[in-house]
Each structure stands twice: as structure tokens, then as C-alpha cells.
Amino acid sequence: MKERILVVCEKPTAARRIAHALDDDGAPEAYDEGGVPLFIAGRGDFELVVVSALGHLFSIAQDGGKWTYPVYKYSWVPAHDADKRQARTKRFIQAIERASKGATGYVSACDLDMEGSLIAYMVLLNVCGEGSLNEAKRMRYSTLTERDLIRAWEGMSPTLDYPLIEAGRTRHEVDWLFGINLTRALSLSLKNASGIFKTLSIGRVQGPTLNFVKEREVEVKTHVPTPFWVIKAETTIEGRRIPLDYTEARIGKKSDARKVVRACQGKDGVISTVSTRRVEQPPPPPFSLGDLQREAFSKFRYTPRTTLNSAERLYLSTHISYPRTSSQKIPPTIDVRGILEGLRRRKEYTRLAASLLKESKLRPMQGAKDDPAHPAIHPTGTIPGMITGVDARVYDLICRRFMASLSGPALRENVSAKVTVDAEGSNYAFFLRGTKLVEDGWIKFYEPYVKEKGSELPKLSKGQKVPFAKLRSLERYTKPPARFNPGSLLRLMEDEGLGTKATRTDIVDTLFKRGYVKGSTTEITDLGFTIIENLERYVPDILSVEMTRSLEEDMGRIQRGEFSRANAITKTVEVLESTLSGFKAHEVRIGSEISGAITREEERSSYLGRCPGCGDGHLRIIVNKKTGKRFAGCSNYFAGKCTTSYPLPQRGRITTTEISCSECGAPIIKATLRGMSPWELCINIDCPSKRGGSTDE
DNA sequence: GCAAGGTC
Numbered sequence: 001m002k003e004r005i006l007v008v009c010e011k012p013t014a015a016r017r018i019a020h021a022l023d024d025d026g027a028p029e030a031y032d033e034g035g036v037p038l039f040i041a042g043r044g045d046f047e048l049v050v051v052s053a054l055g056h057l058f059s060i061a062q063d064g065g066k067w068t069y070p071v072y073k074y075s076w077v078p079a080h081d082a083d084k085r086q087a088r089t090k091r092f093i094q095a096i097e098r099a100s101k102g103a104t105g106y107v108s109a110c111d112l113d114m115e116g117s118l119i120a121y122m123v124l125l126n127v128c129g130e131g132s133l134n135e136a137k138r139m140r141y142s143t144l145t146e147r148d149l150i151r152a153w154e155g156m157s158p159t160l161d162y163p164l165i166e167a168g169r170t171r172h173e174v175d176w177l178f179g180i181n182l183t184r185a186l187s188l189s190l191k192n193a194s195g196i197f198k199t200l201s202i203g204r205v206q207g208p209t210l211n212f213v214k215e216r217e218v219e220v221k222t223h224v225p226t227p228f229w230v231i232k233a234e235t236t237i238e239g240r241r242i243p244l245d246y247t248e249a250r251i252g253k254k255s256d257a258r259k260v261v262r263a264c265q266g267k268d269g270v271i272s273t274v275s276t277r278r279v280e281q282p283p284p285p286p287f288s289l290g291d292l293q294r295e296a297f298s299k300f301r302y303t304p305r306t307t308l309n310s311a312e313r314l315y316l317s318t319h320i321s322y323p324r325t326s327s328q329k330i331p332p333t334i335d336v337r338g339i340l341e342g343l344r345r346r347k348e349y350t351r352l353a354a355s356l357l358k359e360s361k362l363r364p365m366q367g368a369k370d371d372p373a374h375p376a377i378h379p380t381g382t383i384p385g386m387i388t389g390v391d392a393r394v395y396d397l398i399c400r401r402f403m404a405s406l407s408g409p410a411l412r413e414n415v416s417a418k419v420t421v422d423a424e425g426s427n428y429a430f431f432l433r434g435t436k437l438v439e440d441g442w443i444k445f446y447e448p449y450v451k452e453k454g455s456e457l458p459k460l461s462k463g464q465k466v467p468f469a470k471l472r473s474l475e476r477y478t479k480p481p482a483r484f485n486p487g488s489l490l491r492l493m494e495d496e497g498l499g500t501k502a503t504r505t506d507i508v509d510t511l512f513k514r515g516y517v518k519g520s521t522t523e524i525t526d527l528g529f530t531i532i533e534n535l536e537r538y539v540p541d542i543l544s545v546e547m548t549r550s551l552e553e554d555m556g557r558i559q560r561g562e563f564s565r566a567n568a569i570t571k572t573v574e575v576l577e578s579t580l581s582g583f584k585a586h587e588v589r590i591g592s593e594i595s596g597a598i599t600r601e602e603e604r605s606s607y608l609g610r611c612p613g614c615g616d617g618h619l620r621i622i623v624n625k626k627t628g629k630r631f632a633g634c635s636n637y638f639a640g641k642c643t644t645s646y647p648l649p650q651r652g653r654i655t656t657t658e659i660s661c662s663e664c665g666a667p668i669i670k671a672t673l674r675g676m677s678p679w680e681l682c683i684n685i686d687c688p689s690k691r692g693g694s695t696d697e
Numbered sequence: 698g699c700a701a702g703g704t705c
Contacts, residue, residue: 010703010704011703011704011705012704012705053703053704054703054704054705055702055703055704055705056702056703056704057703059702059703060700062699067698067699069699079703088704088705089704110703111703114702115702115703116703118702118703119703168702171701171702172700172701172702175700175701175702176699176700176701177700178700179699179700179701180699180700181699182699182700183698183699183700184698184699186699187698187699197698198698199698199699200699201699201700202699202700203699203700203701204700204701205700205701206700206701312705315705316705324704324705499701499702500701500702500703502702502703502704503701503702503703506701506702507700507701510700
């Protein structure tokens with residue numbers, strides 16, 4: 001009988017790769033136990049039973065069931081017991097339990113990070129028994145290639161990485177203590193003050209993220225536009241109108257701007273220098289998930305969620321690699337040539353793929369970011385049949401980006417000519433700027449998605465006269481900073497180290513779901529603002545990125561043996577003890593402020609405009625409590641003064657515009673149906689604007 | 698009914 005060793009992996013794909021790499025013949029026996037993969041591999045004198053987790057199989061649950069706070073007692077339990085939505089994990093635990101029978105050795109082969117170490121530890125502790133921990137070893141690999149995996153097997157650590165495991169447990173427990181207690185404190189303040197129940201969540205990542213949105217809103221609202229002046233000039237060379245840039249893009253004083261115009265008006269400028277610079281533009285690296293989401297937002301206005309869902313579908317249908325990656329690298333083990341052979345079979349890529357295949361060496365541009373578990377997002381070379389809409393565009397973006405990353409740099413020639421005017425004893429400088437693409441390199445692969453980059457100048461020479469065709473100064477005003485779009489908020493979180501590639505999109509979604517933020521420009525709501533105001537008063541730490549920094553520091557100290565989980569938990573409970581008692585003391589005030597904000601927000605989002613029937617009431621969206629149907633009704637109805645009402649679309653989302661129809665005076669609403677772009681319509685079905693044209697029913 | 702982190 002061979003000795004049986006249980007190898008615990010983090011996810012099914014990893015288990016498959018590990019089993020294949022470690023099996024002597026590269027062909028392990030594969031089983032499917034009700035959706036849970038299991039592999040038996042032979043390696044020398046050992047029989048390896050390779051099992052898979054599905055991320056975390058164990059999580060934290062409160063001891064006892066009361067929905068109140070403070071709560072400091074908790075245990076690690078099977079994830080399916082803590083959360084109904086994790087029902088799938090039950091089968092994984094059961095399958096691992098069966099597979100572990102008769103095992104005498106154990107290997108943790110999860111991802112080489114804190115979470116991975118914890119996943120395997122919890123499985124061994126709770127499924128295989130405490131005794132298994134003493135026998136357990138740790139495989140350390142950073143890519144799932146055969147070479148790396150074999151090396152990891154042979155150089156296995158003789159024990160589990162306890163400092164890392166302890167740091168991971170601490171992260172979970174501290175986040176749970178803060179999140180559960182503060183969420184309950186907020187939700188219960190509202191309930192006790194107004195009787196309304198609404199989940200008002202907050203946590204280490206939600207807090208600072210919401211605070212960024214609030215701070216940006218304050219900047220937008222408090223922005224004072226200050227005037228500045230720009231010089232607009234134009235010349236005509238060889239019959240072409242070309243803009244001239246004045247040396248100062250913004251002029252602070254009106255008199256200074258007018259002086260320039262007065263001095264140069266009617267004069268000719270002279271070209272004093274022409275400088276030509278060749279600039280190489282390296283190809284972009286292949287996509288990480290964040291890069292893909294930002295690019296899809298910028299090119300197609302897809303939200304990060306839409307892009308992630310689409311990438312997930314493309315991955316499950318085998319057309320692209322695993323999308324939840326932070327890597328911008330394609331390792332040499334990936335069969336780039338094979339992928340291009342595949343892409344060549346798709347007619348829109350035939351020419352491009354073929355031109356790359358002619359190269360003797362194909363080396364993808366590598367970005368700086370890496371991911372221990374996955375390469376950058378790339379096509380697999382299997383050709384999708386019919387894909388349309390979002391998936392087709394996301395797929396095209398990925399394929400073109402991948403091919404672009406494999407090609408050469410683009411070469412541009414930038415020309416800048418200095419045009420001077422001597423007038424009234426002073427010297428004024430303007431510039432003519434142009435650019436020419438000398439070699440298109442990667443640009444021809446990525447063409448539809450490359451930003452337009454200026455145009456070419458006619459041939460210019462020193463001493464050439466440049467007559468001003470147009471010259472004037474224009475007053476402009478400084479603008480407030482832009483609100484976040486879904487991509488820029490994710491980028492800020494990434495830069496600040498908030499959340500992970502797998503959780504950031506979910507956390508932003510949560511802020512929307514809670515009603516803290518709204519709209520495509522991520523505006524803070526009254527509710528979100530009031531939540532922040534009250535947290536600022538009683539728990540300012542939860543709004544600060546410093547909390548994440550200090551947690552990271554503590555985890556580092558735990559890994560170095562300078563601090564312990566018990567210390568970290570004691571510290572957390574001490575902080576919570578005092579903040580939660582302060583919170584409780586002011587519960588009524590906090591709760592009524594929040595309930596006031598919810599009422600204001602509801603009134604605002606249901607307000608349609610002045611009633612065209614009576615002229616003085618307000619039209620609002622009213623939902624019939626019995627039937628759930630909605631319609632527009634006048635606020636004077638209950639005073640018995642006005643019965644004006646309009647039917648509303650029953651499906652989709654309605655947002656108010658506060659604009660009235662120019663034909664009939666009824667309010668215009670914006671309707672959004674799932675998967676369609678929003679459209680604006682007048683709510684009056686008898687409106688003259690709807691006659692004569694085609695009907696949209 | 699809650700967090701943030703895995704994974705699908």
C-alpha cells in the first residue's frame with residue numbers, strides 16, 4: 001500500500017494543474033463528486049489525493065443569535081452555516097472529508113498569501129482534525145506551471161506558515177468585529193428612532209471609500225469658479241487653418257490678455273525655431289482586470305460590474321483566460337503562437353494575427369504588476385461562435401490588446417515651431433504643434449481604441465512668415481474637479497490599497513445598494529452624507545485609510561512574531577467598547593438624523609415637477625401600497641383640490657429630470673430598462689409630441 | 698438582516 005497524502009488546493013483549476021504536474025505520468029485519475037473535483041496522482045511511493053476548496057470554506061459567525069451590539073463572541077464555522085448564499089461550499093467540505101480518510105500526510109497547496117495559508121489551515125483543522133496540522137507541510141509556488149509546481153513539491157516547507165495564518169485570522173476577525181458592530185449600531189439607531197429597518201452597513205473598506213465620494217462632492221459644491229483668459233489664434237498655411245498656442249495656456253489678468261491681442265493684432269509672426277523630436281511609444285501591456293475595466297469604461301461606458309460579468313462569461317466559455325487577475329504579464333509558458341493560430345481563424349483578426357506569426361520572436365510587452373496565481377487576461381485562441389453586444393466588444397478589446405502587446409513600438413515625429421511676434425518693444429511667442437505617425441507598430445492592432453493624437457503640420461522653415469488669421473482673448477472659468485466615475489473610484493481604491501482585485505467592485509456595488517451613492521457619476525446621497533457626518537462624530541477611524549494601514553502594520557508585526565492575534569483582538573475590542581458606548585448614548589439623535597435624510601432622499605427622487613393641472617401642486621411618483629403599481633399624482637390631491645395623474649412605465653428604473661415637456665408642460669422622466677440605454681420621455685401619453693410619429697409601444 | 702476576503 002502506498003502512503004496517502006492529502007493535497008489541499010484553493011480552487012478547482014489549481015487542483016487540476018497541481019495533480020497533472022505532480023503525477024508521474026502527467027495523467028492523474030480525475031473524479032467529479034457532485035460538482036467537486038478530486039484527483040488521484042501517483043508520485044513515486046506516494047498516492048496524492050488532490051482536493052480543492054472554493055476559496056474560504058470556513059468563516060466567522062456570532063456565538064448566539066441576537067441581532068444586537070456590542071457583540072464580541074464569535075467562532076469559525078463552515079461557511080454554509082454562516083451564510084445561506086455559501087451553500088455550494090458544503091459539498092466541498094464533505095468531499096474533502098471523504099477524500100482525507102486514510103491519509104497520513106497533508107500538504108497545504110493554496111495560494112502563497114495570507115488568505116491562501118488560512119484557507120488550507122481551516123480545512124485541515126476543521127475537516128481533517130487537529131492532529132493533521134502536525135503532519136502538514138506547505139508547498140510554495142508562484143505560477144501554476146509544471147516546472148514551478150514540481151520545484152515547490154521538492155522544496156516543500158516542513159510546517160505550515162503559522163505567522164501568516166495568524167495574520168490572516170486577525171484580518172478576518174478585526175474586520176468582522178468592526179463591520180458587524182458598527183453596521184448594527186447604525187441600523188439599530190435608525191430602527192429605534194423611527195421604526196424603519198434598513199441595513200446601514202459600514203466597514204474598514206466601505207468607510208473610506210464612501211468618504212472619498214463625500215469629500216469629492218464637497219469639493220464640487222464648494223468650488224468657486226475663478227476667471228482666466230486664453231488666447232485663441234489661428235493661421236492659414238497652404239490653405240489649411242492651423243491653431244496657434246500662446247506660450248501661456250492660462251492668463252490670470254484680463255489686461256494682460258488684451259495686451260497680447262492688441263500688440264499682435266494685424267501683425268505677422270515669424271518662425272524662429274522648428275524642432276522635430278522622434279518619440280517611441282512602447283506597446284501597452286496586456287490587461288489586468290482593473291486595466292480592462294477602466295478601458296471598457298472609457299471606450300464603451302461599461303461599468304466595472306458589466307465588464308467583469310462579461311469577462312466571466314467569456315472565461316467560462318473558454319475564450320479568455322481567468323479574468324480576476326492583477327497581472328500585466330504573459331509568462332513564457334503561455335503558447336502565444338498557438339493562440340495567434342487560433343485568432344487567425346477569425347476573419348477580423350486574420351491579417352493581424354498572420355503578420356505577428358511571421359515574426360521569429362514573439363515577446364509580449366510586460367507591465368509592472370504581477371499576480372502570483374494568474375497571468376494577464378488574454379484570449380485562449382478558441383474561437384467563439386455567435387457573440388454579440390457586450391461580450392463581443394469586451395472580447396475584441398482583449399484580443400486586440402493582446403496582439404498589440406506582442407508587436408513593436410510606434411514611432412511618432414512631433415514637430416513644434418516657435419512663432420514670435422515683435423511688437424511694442426516686447427516679444428510674444430506662439431507655437432504650432434503637429435505630429436506624424438512614422439511607424440504604426442502596435443497601433444494598427446489596437447487601432448479602434450487608440451485616442452486620436454493630433455494632426456500633421458505642413459512643411460515649415462525658419463524665417464517663414466505666419467500671418468494671424470484670427471486672434472482674440474476669451475474669458476474662461478476654472479471648473480470643479482470631476483465626480484468619480486465607476487472606474488476612477490476603483491482606481492483610487494487600488495492606489496490607496498483599499499480592498500482587493502476581487503472585492504473592490506463588490507464594495508462599490510454595496511455602497512450603491514445601500515443607497516449611500518447614486519447615479520453614473522457616483523454622487524453621494526443625503527443618506528450617505530448623513531452616515532458620514534455621524535461616523536465623523538463618533539467613529540472617525542472607520543472613515544480613514546489609516547485604519548487599513550495600521551491593520552497592515554499589525555499583520556506585519558504578527559508575521560515577524562512581534563505581536564499576536566490576541567493583542568490585536570484586545571486592542572480592537574477596547575476601541576469598540578468606548579466608541580460603541582458613545583454611539584449608544586446618542587442613538588436617538590443619530591437615528592433621527594438618518595431617518596430625516598432617508599425621507600429627504602425619497603422626496604427628492606420622487607419629485608417630478610410642478611403640476612400642469614392645478615399649477616401650484618407638485619407631481620410626485622406614488623407607489624400604490626396594495627398593487628405595487630406606480631403613477632404620477634399631484635400633492636394637492638389630499639386637499640381635494642386636484643386630481644391630475646399620469647400613468648408611468650411599470651418596469652425599469654425611473655429617474656426624475658426636473659425638466660418639463662416643451663409641448664405640453666408635463667414632466668420629462670428618464671426611464672432605464674435592464675440592458676438598454678436610458679431614454680427620456682414626457683409622461684403625458686396624449687402629448688402632441690407623440691402624435692404623427694411612429695409609435696413605440 | 699451585518700464586514701471583507703476567497704471563488705464561480
